[in-house]
């Protein structure tokens with residue numbers, strides 16, 4: 447089955463009891479057992495048919511065996527780290543979502559885990575950071591918010607050679623653009639609140655594994671910790687996923703047009719976009735991504751106020767989040783990455799003047815006119 451067909455017919459796409467082509471929202475906390483232990487479901491934290499449908503679908507889309515749905519991307523990340531114990535060491539990419547940094551720094555460190563932060567594009571640095579205690583390499587690609595791209599196959603290879611797990615947050619790409627499991631990665635996760643849901647109406651997280659034993663461990667943790675996705679949200683997520691292909695095609699087209707526009711705009715001093723041929727990560731992006739994504743970050747020339755700029759936009763919505771049908775803009779330093787102490791944020795390249803734009807699927811002309819209007823305001 448091709449990817450676009452899988453979106454619609456993959457996983458469980460039809461209700462086995464009624465034939466309904468939209469999986470019903472099974473609002474049940476528990477299930478009648480004719481005989482003790484008999485029957486497919488027992489209790490909705492342990493398994494729910496609506497959730498199972500979207501779990502099987504994401505496993506299919508990412509080319510894995512097992513999928514797991516959580517109440518948020520953050521709950522999914524926390525569940526992945528719950529595989530490990532005090533004393534374990536991790537290599538983490540130096541440009542990850544601010545909330546992931548917060549989880550690591552303010553929660554997981556308290557449980558005795560240790561972390562080395564590395565620019566994972568530098569494969570030598572990744573190798574050098576491995577210690578006998580290292581259990582996993584964790585990264586985003588493209589990253590939030592600087593859109594850096596790491597060679598996924600190369601990192602998966604290093605992880606295998608050293609007997610550690612590779613874990614990739616695939617939120618910024620979505621499986622339409624890249625499928626890390628096919629490149630040798632052990633665990634893929636998503637904030638499905640973004641491209642997968644796609645409509646800014648659901649908070650959800652997903653994990654996919656290929657190795658059945660690893661899948662069993664995540665399944666155990668999902669039930670034991672209990673941060674599961676509710677039936678209503680599971681349905682919304684599956685409904686959103688069905689149009690991923692169409693949405694991504696529109697996102698990609700608009701993003702290229704916005705990049706071309708920003709590239710010629712004299713008030714912009716720097717653009718971060720994997721599809722920019724001048725970007726140092728361009729070749730790696732071309733190799734492993736089907737399309738360059740629809741996230742663009744940029745800096746304004748010194749003296750121009752990023753807050754004034756984003757507050758002038760009328761079509762593009764000033765809001766945290768990304769990957770939605772509507773274009774979203776934000777200033778990471780004071781919004782999505784505000785949880786990172788300023789010195790560390792600056793050290794990792796996230797300047798106060800950085801603006802992050804999630805290009806939506808509105809008509810291109812309206813997006814470009816909106817940007818032009820905000821630049822004109824700055825120029826006046």
Ligand SMILES: Cc1ncc(COP(=O)(O)O)c(C=O)c1O
Nearest residue numbers: 518519520543590617637639650
């Ligand atoms: C790359 C990335 N991973 C994970 C998360 C966490 O996801 P959620 O908001 O669904 O908890 C976010 C944003 O919130 C994100 O941008």
Ligand SMILES: N[C@@H](CCSC[C@H](N)C(=O)O)C(=O)O
Nearest residue numbers: 543545590766767768781782
């Ligand atoms: N205020 C929230 C931040 C949400 S950020 C959402 C998303 N990951 C993004 O990058 O836009 C918090 O403190 O968690």
